[in-house]
Amino acid sequence: MKKAKKSTRKPRTSSTSASRIALKDTIARKIVRKKKTAELKHLSWDQVETEEVTPLLYRQLIIGEQVMLARLLLKKGCVVPWHSHVNEQLSSIFEGALKFWIDEKEIVVRAGEVLTIPPNMPHKAEALEDTFAIDTFHPPRADWINKTDKYLRK
Amino acid sequence: MKKAKKSTRKPRTSSTSASRIALKDTIARKIVRKKKTAELKHLSWDQVETEEVTPLLYRQLIIGEQVMLARLLLKKGCVVPWHSHVNEQLSSIFEGALKFWIDEKEIVVRAGEVLTIPPNMPHKAEALEDTFAIDTFHPPRADWINKTDKYLRK
Numbered sequence: 641m642k643k644a645k646k647s648t649r650k651p652r653t654s655s656t657s658a659s660r661i662a663l664k665d666t667i668a669r670k671i672v673r674k675k676k677t678a679e680l681k682h683l684s685w686d687q688v689e690t691e692e693v694t695p696l697l698y699r700q701l702i703i704g705e706q707v708m709l710a711r712l713l714l715k716k717g718c719v720v721p722w723h724s725h726v727n728e729q730l731s732s733i734f735e736g737a738l739k740f741w742i743d744e745k746e747i748v749v750r751a752g753e754v755l756t757i758p759p760n761m762p763h764k765a766e767a768l769e770d771t772f773a774i775d776t777f778h779p780p781r782a783d784w785i786n787k788t789d790k791y792l793r794k
Numbered sequence: 795m796k797k798a799k800k801s802t803r804k805p806r807t808s809s810t811s812a813s814r815i816a817l818k819d820t821i822a823r824k825i826v827r828k829k830k831t832a833e834l835k836h837l838s839w840d841q842v843e844t845e846e847v848t849p850l851l852y853r854q855l856i857i858g859e860q861v862m863l864a865r866l867l868l869k870k871g872c873v874v875p876w877h878s879h880v881n882e883q884l885s886s887i888f889e890g891a892l893k894f895w896i897d898e899k900e901i902v903v904r905a906g907e908v909l910t911i912p913p914n915m916p917h918k919a920e921a922l923e924d925t926f927a928i929d930t931f932h933p934p935r936a937d938w939i940n941k942t943d944k945y946l947r948k
Contacts, residue, residue, distance in 0.1 A: 678882060678912030682901050685908070704910050706882050706932045707861060728832060728860050732928070743834050752839050756858050758832030774886070778860045778932050 678705035685711055693792050694718070696767075701784065708780035714738065714767035722764045723791045727777040729757040736771030740764070832859035839865055847946050848872070850921075855938065862934035868892065868921035876918045877945045881931040883911040890925030894918070 681702075688700040688711075696718035702709040714720075714736070722741075731738070732754045740747045740755060742763040749755045757763060783789040835856075842854040842865075850872035856863040868874075868890070876895075885892070886908045894901045894909060896917040903909045911917060937943040 679910065680897050680912060680915065681908075681910040682903065683908050683910070685906050702884065702908050702910065704882055704884055704932075705912065707884055707930055709884060709886070709908065709930065728858055730856065730858055730861055730863060732863070747836050749836065754835075754837050754839070754856050754863065756833065756835040756837070756856065758834060758859065761834065776861055776863065776930050778858075 691787075693789075697792065699784070703780050703785065706779050708777045708784075710775040710777065710781075710784065712771075712773045712775060714765075714771045714773065716767055716770050718767040718771075720765040721791050721794065722762055724760050724762040725781060725783070726759050727779060727781050728759050730776040731755045731757065732774045732776070734772045734774065736767060736769040736773075738771050738773060739766050739768055845941075847943075851946065853938070857934050857939065860933050862931045862938075864929040864931065864935075864938065866925075866927045866929060868919075868925045868927065870921055870924050872921040872925075874919040875945050875948065876916055878914050878916040879935060879937070880913050881933060881935050882913050884930040885909045885911065886928045886930070888926045888928065890921060890923040890927075892925050892927060893920045893922055 683702055685700060685702075688702060691699045693699050696715040697720075698713040700711040702711075716736075731740075731749060733749050733751055735751050737748055737750045740749060740763055742755075742757065742761060747755065748768065781789075837856055839854060839856075842856060845853045847853050850869040851874075852867040854865040856865075870890075885894075885903060887903050887905055889905050891902055891904045894903060894917055896909075896911065896915060901909065902922065935943075
């Protein structure tokens with residue numbers, strides 16, 4: 641019987657585990673970059689995968705080359721904590737009401753309304769009712785695609 | 795009485811009129827460039843100006859820095875002739891049905907569906923029913939903002 645080779649692997653310390661996560665993230669980014677070539681696609685929202693980000697937040701993505709649509713269901717009471725991103729965001733509300741804290745203002749965006757959010761402008765939001773929204777982002781949000789959006793999952 | 799100065803202006807020939815149009819276009823582009831700075835805006839579609847492009851085509855624009863939303867009503871029979879543009883386009887249909895001729899295919903996009911159109915891909919469309927759509931463009935379409943989109947106005 642062959643003697644089992646002694647493992648030369650280092651024990652998994654927190655620093656190697658951090659570097660593994662970083663490597664995973666790099667690979668994910670590469671996949672996203674590869675997917676970025678523009679494509680003609682005919683999609684139905686009904687067939688696009690729905691991700692349960694939290695029990696109060698459901699998300700679907702249609703990813704273009706430089707633009708991404710995110711169709712969101714935010715159940716009443718869903719809070720999107722303070723965050724900001726380099727991506728320009730246009731939030732279109734189709735049903736319900738979403739309250740934003742942004743630029744030292746409180747803004748309630750209702751069905752039939754749109755909020756345009758410049759890149760890097762910190763904001764927080766709360767669903768005052770069950771809310772259907774489509775967020776448009778430029779460029780597509782790598783953290784939503786890679787599911788590295790920890791601020792949403794607390 | 796002061797003698798009227800003899801005009802030194804050249805008579806308006808077709809070439810000077812062409813250069814005037816070019817100058818106007820340059821000024822319009824500069825205005826659009828100036829408007830491109832990202833801004834926090836809270837808008838209601840009900841309050842956004844509606845342009846009657848033709849009796850079969852009505853259009854509203856919400857213009858961000860790098861992304862533009864165009865809310866369209868295409869009445870049954872409205873034809874958008876063959877054209878292409880450098881802008882990436884995501885066409886979201888909310889009511890009705892829009893038939894596209896694109897990439898040697900015929901694709902009918904219905905309510906709840908999205909067509910992603912890469913930059914520079916020629917396409918034509920026809921509304922099979924009264925259709926509400928929101929087109930997302932990156933970057934914003936200067937020809938729609940400046941109303942130099944003659945292909946739509948034939």
